[in-house]
Amino acid sequence: MEFIDLKSQQDRIRERIDARIATVLDHGRYIMGPEIGELEDALCSYLGVKHSIGASSGTDTLLIALMALGVKAGDEVITVPYTWISTAEVIALIGAKPVFVDVDPVTWNMDPALLEAAITERTKAIMPVGIYGQTADMRAINEIAGRHGNLPVIEDAAQSFGATHHGVKSGALSTIGSTSFFPSKPLGGYGDGGALFTDDDELAERMRWIRVHGQQKKHYHPVIGLNGRLDTLQAAILLPKLELFPEEVELRQTVGRRYDERLADIPGIECPVVGPGNTSVYAQYTLLCDDRAAVQEKLQKRDVPSVPYYSVPLHLQPVFAGLGHRKGDFPITESIADRCLSLPMSPYLSEADQDQVAAALRD
Ligand SMILES: *Cc1c(COP(=O)(O)O)cnc(C)c1O
Numbered sequence: 001m002e003f004i005d006l007k008s009q010q011d012r013i014r015e016r017i018d019a020r021i022a023t024v025l026d027h028g029r030y031i032m033g034p035e036i037g038e039l040e041d042a043l044c045s046y047l048g049v050k051h052s053i054g055a056s057s058g059t060d061t062l063l064i065a066l067m068a069l070g071v072k073a074g075d076e077v078i079t080v081p082y083t084w085i086s087t088a089e090v091i092a093l094i095g096a097k098p099v100f101v102d103v104d105p106v107t108w109n110m111d112p113a114l115l116e117a118a119i120t121e122r123t124k125a126i127m128p129v130g131i132y133g134q135t136a137d138m139r140a141i142n143e144i145a146g147r148h149g150n151l152p153v154i155e156d157a158a159q160s161f162g163a164t165h166h167g168v169k170s171g172a173l174s175t176i177g178s179t180s181f182f183p184s185k186p187l188g189g190y191g192d193g194g195a196l197f198t199d200d201d202e203l204a205e206r207m208r209w210i211r212v213h214g215q216q217k218k219h220y221h222p223v224i225g226l227n228g229r230l231d232t233l234q235a236a237i238l239l240p241k242l243e244l245f246p247e248e249v250e251l252r253q254t255v256g257r258r259y260d261e262r263l264a265d266i267p268g269i270e271c272p273v274v275g276p277g278n279t280s281v282y283a284q285y286t287l288l289c290d291d292r293a294a295v296q297e298k299l300q301k302r303d304v305p306s307v308p309y310y311s312v313p314l315h316l317q318p319v320f321a322g323l324g325h326r327k328g329d330f331p332i333t334e335s336i337a338d339r340c341l342s343l344p345m346s347p348y349l350s351e352a353d354q355d356q357v358a359a360a361l362r363d
Pocket of ligand 1: 057084159180193
């Protein structure tokens with residue numbers, strides 16, 4: 001069994017992808033070709049936002065967002081220790097300090113109840129993450145940000161793109177939304193890529209400059225930027241995938257429900273819970289179990305792959321040792337990191353495969 005099945009999707013749209021790639025090879029505009037704008041428009045309609053900006057990855061998007069907001073060395077940006085390294089990495093990369101707050105035990109995302117105490121006069125942005133496919137309580141986070149001088153909120157929606165929070169799509173929930181098109185993400189391309197979303201005209205313009213070396217117009221650079229463009233070819237590949245995406249979000253939710261049903265009564269396992277007001281796109285189906293290494297080994301023997309993502313949380317990563325954290329600082333994060341295990345997940349996972357996963361776990 002595959003951990004993430006990308007082949008079934010390709011079988012459905014291979015012809016459309018081939019035709020799109022051929023069009024790019026014919027027109028030859030490999031950098032910022034017409035497919036970029038076409039994809040950005042399609043993403044705006046999907047999310048219901050004013051601006052969408054394609055970029056080179058879901059890491060560079062976070063960096064571009066921070067740069068556009070003017071975050072600089074010595075500033076503080078609040079995020080969570082239970083996430084992929086990118087979220088905190090980009091904060092450190094521009095010389096700012098990642099300030100961690102622990103996650104909520106239900107959604108495993110930023111706990112708004114702990115946020116306020118972490119805000120100082122040096123706080124320049126708040127960066128919640130939508131881990132495994134559902135968002136944080138963005139309503140509560142936006143409300144707190146609003147009360148503290150309208151602090152900008154950057155939503156890292158790399159895993160939650162396709163999910164909703166009180167009916168609003170992830171990526172459209174705050175000052176800036178950021179997502180990734182890494183192949184295994186809910187909306188994945190065939191290489192690296194990402195996108196930014198905002199309703200703010202000025203921020204959108206700055207992010208567009210920063211994406212292309214801080215260039216406002218030809219031969220004129222008002223700000224520092226980077227080479228952060230999305231490839232035309234990736235945009236061409238993502239267009240037919242985005243057409244399929246709403247249906248795939250529903251399929252993912254069906255697969256998630258089927259796991260819930262099959263695993264609910266297995267002792268020693270805690271299934272993931274979708275928080276109030278949320279839907280999940282199940283970027284991963286991740287449960288909690290004790291004695292994880294033994295469970296993983298037994299699953300492997302029965303041809304069921306599984307992955308313990310973020311099992312070393314960011315506050316305990318050697319690269320962030322300088323922040324002076326130690327074990328015990330973020331107990332909810334640590335208890336999830338010690339026990340989490342992600343199961344095979346894709347919109348096309350069959351009931352037979354899910355039965356096999358459940359049987360192996362029960363064993
Ligand atoms: C994948 C991911 C990123 C980075 O995306 P890339 O496109 O791989 O750079 C950032 N944040 C989270 C939460 C992710 O899962």
